[in-house]
Amino acid sequence: MTTVDISPLDLDRATDAELRGQYDLAVAAFAVDRPDAPKPDYDTFVGRLRAVPPGVSRQRYWVARRRDRTVGLAITQLSESENDNSVVVDVRVLPELRRQGIGTALLRRALTESPAGGRELVVGRGVTAGGDGELWIRAMGFTVVQRVALQVLTVPEADPALWEVPVPPGHRLERWTGAAPDTLVESYARARGAIHDAPTGDSSYRHPQWSVPRVRQAEHDARRRGVEHRVVVVVHEASNAVVGLTELEIFPGMPDTAVQQDTAVVPGHRGRGLGRTVKAAMMRWLLAERPEIGVVVTNVDASNDYMTYVNHQLGYVTARIMLTAETARGALEFRLGAPGGDLC
Template sequence: MHISVHPDYRRRGIGSELMETIIPVLRERGRKVMEGYYITEGSTGEHFTRAQGFKVVHTRVAQMLTFAEVDPGLWEVATPEGYRLVRWIGHALDDLVESYSRARDAIADAPTGDSTYVTPDWSVASIRRLEAENREQGVEWRTVVAVDERGEVTGLTEVERLPLSPDRLFQGDTAVLAAHRGHGLGLAMKADMLRWLTADNDGLDHVWTSTGTTNVHMVAVNAKLGFKTVRRSNVVSRKL
């Protein structure tokens, strides 16, 4: 659900009325909690959700890398010993897709505070469905994975490029299996992605990412690569 009121008509109770209209419908469907995402701190949306009884359950930072302002030398990061990096666009390699689907589940370890959001369980079938949807919508979905000496995917990072804004990129999941953390794989994969993107494309403007404030390791990794924090936002929740 998305609630938006034109600025000229705010503070007339329209948003509150919309909220009170939808809540009974959600209750009838058995919903017990309502959550809102990416509520910018200090914004009209924050004031509205507070007035509606929502509480902050998680805080995230939006970080942006502007290509013209960053020294590409920051992305010259060595691949940790015992691993190799593999790239693809839009279609996971057949010999890696099964272990890739298992590695994607590692994103469930990312901190989400007291939010009730549950990450999906990934499978080869669900990945193939998502790939097909992206192709239909013209989304370029780039993936870099780390593969260990056994040939298993141990980590991944993804970037989406939408057809209507090809100069703006959106960072998807970055995750490393618990047994392989602490080796610098996240930094190496994201650095490789940036080298790949800039080698293939001219005129890229920036790439966005969003990370939980308590995920201090990933926030620091992004900063090392040239990302700057540009906004803080909250996940808010209320019982129905």
């Protein structure tokens, strides 16, 4: 096992040298784990590292160093409400130093110090299928519970004609940034619940139970984090209710990247192309107001053939398959403490 020093990392107080170390680590790791992805510039990387995903109440970091060189990082995330039984972990190690126990030591330290009392499930997400990460999580006793397709829309290479999608008769589009209009927020909250029908494999993840107060809280949280939250909905004219929606976010420090979030259509209104309609409208609106956006990324369950097809119609390309894996915390802690447990 390679001897390393592991310590917490406070990104709010991190020096430029510490952040540069994280950048160099990420560039080296991603070149192996995500060879299809373009190399991020420094400022974009730091923005992504600091970004707290929706639904995460706390995010912490631990850095591994050897002779003052950054060689590894562990991130833990504590989710809210429906997923308050899990702690999400992300571990990365320099490729040339893998299989020497660094990743395992980081995971052990992160689980020991993460304030995750009562959380009995450990979850790993975004693990590239077939890569070093998959080998490691399987060796650590994780079970793969979902396969997720990462899809990327490279705006300069896309044909804008793909986004010229008409609105079906009897419907209209509405859109907003930030807060939903009072006249639509109730039906918008109900429509957000339609995402519960989306496949999630065997994952224990549970989508939020949406209500008007919860929508308002999520909007407040996005503003607090400096996230630009855009929403396009399709309204059924006869009932004046939201029956389809799509959401997109732009995070601080990532000015040229947009993250396409949930898209949902309520039962009884499916089969009319409303998902494609709202996503196309989102692209037209986004590029009219934010022409600097060069890339839009989204995730979709690999078994969701319909949404994958819709995204391809809009210019997305599937970049890679990523895995979500889970294990019982007690079993993992036992394995981490067992002789011969240092496998990465």
